[in-house]
Amino acid sequence: MTAARDYEDMHHLVDRLSPRQVRRLRLLATQDEELAQVVEAVSPEQSSEEESVPEGLIALIGSIQGPADLAERHDDYLRERMERRFGNAE
Incomplete structure (x- = not known):
């Protein structure tokens, strides 16, 4: 167990x-x-090709590889990313 x-x-x-x-x-x-x-x-x-893709492009087009719970928590991931990039709006 x-x-x-x-x-x-x-x-x-x-x-x-x-x-x-x-x-x-x-x-x-x-x-x-x-x-x-x-x-x-x-x-x-x-894959060296995966390493060379700019982070901004991945954010724009999305990523096939991601966390196992990506579909369930996509809103949370987007919110966290926006808060890291632009700060908390509250």
Whole structure:
């Protein structure tokens, strides 16, 4: 039961990370000997094309890859992004 709870906790944690934090977490995982094997198995090649897309363009056209709960929380994600960029209007 503990392993299942750990998995769920990590899943929710990753859902709350920003794209920049996810990239940092991936970097940390690739530097760990045991975790690097899992990262390689999941994504053998990191697409350099994905890295070169400007962040503003992704925001404009959307991203196919996103958090697992993107459809459920899209309003929250948009609001958070607007608040980071323009500040809280309240």
